[in-house]
Amino acid sequence: MIEFQAVSKRYPDGTVAVDELTLTAEERQVTVLVGPSGCGKTTSLRMINRMIDASSGEIRLAGENITDRDPAQLRRGIGYVIQHAGLFPHRSVLDNIATVPLLTGATRRAARARASELLETVGLPAELGKRYPKQLSGGQQQRVGVARALAADPPVLLMDEPFSAVDPIVREDLQDELLRLQSELGKTIVFVTHDIDEAVKLGDKVAVLRVGGKLAQFDTPAALLAA
Ligand code: ADP
Numbered sequence: 244m245i246e247f248q249a250v251s252k253r254y255p256d257g258t259v260a261v262d263e264l265t266l267t268a269e270e271r272q273v274t275v276l277v278g279p280s281g282c283g284k285t286t287s288l289r290m291i292n293r294m295i296d297a298s299s300g301e302i303r304l305a306g307e308n309i310t311d312r313d314p315a316q317l318r319r320g321i322g323y324v325i326q327h328a329g330l331f332p333h334r335s336v337l338d339n340i341a342t343v344p345l346l347t348g349a350t351r352r353a354a355r356a357r358a359s360e361l362l363e364t365v366g367l368p369a370e371l372g373k374r375y376p377k378q379l380s381g382g383q384q385q386r387v388g389v390a391r392a393l394a395a396d397p398p399v400l401l402m403d404e405p406f407s408a409v410d411p412i413v414r415e416d417l418q419d420e421l422l423r424l425q426s427e428l429g430k431t432i433v434f435v436t437h438d439i440d441e442a443v444k445l446g447d448k449v450a451v452l453r454v455g456g457k458l459a460q461f462d463t464p465a466a467l468l469a470a
């Protein structure tokens with residue numbers, strides 16, 4: 244479980260990106276941060292893995308203040324997926340996914356076996372493993388991005404507009420796939436989107452942010468729709 248306790252972020256130029264944010268992302272649930280561009284979604288997400296440090300307030304992961312954690316060690320338990328999959332262009336799909344197990348000490352053989360398994364997990368055919376990222380469609384690249392984020396088997400997944408760059412039909416596919424995966428894997432997911440329909444579809448809980456970084460609402464999709 245991830246707890247934000249009155250978390251604020253003021254950038255050096257004075258911009259207040261996040262203003263006294265308090266919310267809890269429950270274990271094994273999808274918590275969505277939704278709101279217009281500039282409302283502090285990405286900043287909030289990046290504070291969880293300490294790519295950005297909060298200016299004030301406290302973030303706790305499984306009860307422990309994350310500022311007490313070594314950032315590199317913290318990130319090993321947190322997968323991160325971004326809008327453009329962020330794949331290494333000069334490595335094959337399989338090697339992109341295998342990178343993480345290799346870095347954490349797996350043999351090349353074990354890393355590739357794990358990567359093949361993950362390709363299947365995200366619904367991609369094994370043949371695609373030999374291709375390079377640019378030889379895949381946008382939707383396929385995003386699936387590889389998800390597979391790579393899952394490679395270290397992190398309990399927490401941070402997803403920043405992972406499906407925003409693909410066309411609407413593929414996007415629906417990816418959303419369905421994520422729900423299927425989540426019902427199997429039960430990760431603690433924090434998912435950022437500017438699309439309220441996506442938020443309602445994917446979230447167990449939805450946090451609606453306003454420009455200025457204030458929390459406007461935090462509730463289940465059903466309660467939000469009823470309001
Ligand atoms: P969102 O993800 O909701 O689009 P961001 O978290 O990226 O919002 O940005 C929130 C606000 O903080 C915006 O006003 C943005 O311009 C500003 N911001 C983001 N990064 C920086 C930065 N490094 N320095 C100054 N302002 C920033």
Ligand code: ADP
Pocket residue numbers: 280281285
């Ligand atoms: P997003 O897709 O999250 O809205 P942006 O295009 O707003 O991305 O921002 C891209 C990068 O630029 C991010 O790393 C963000 O932190 C940084 N950034 C955004 N706004 C500002 C700003 N006003 N000043 C400096 N950096 C910024």
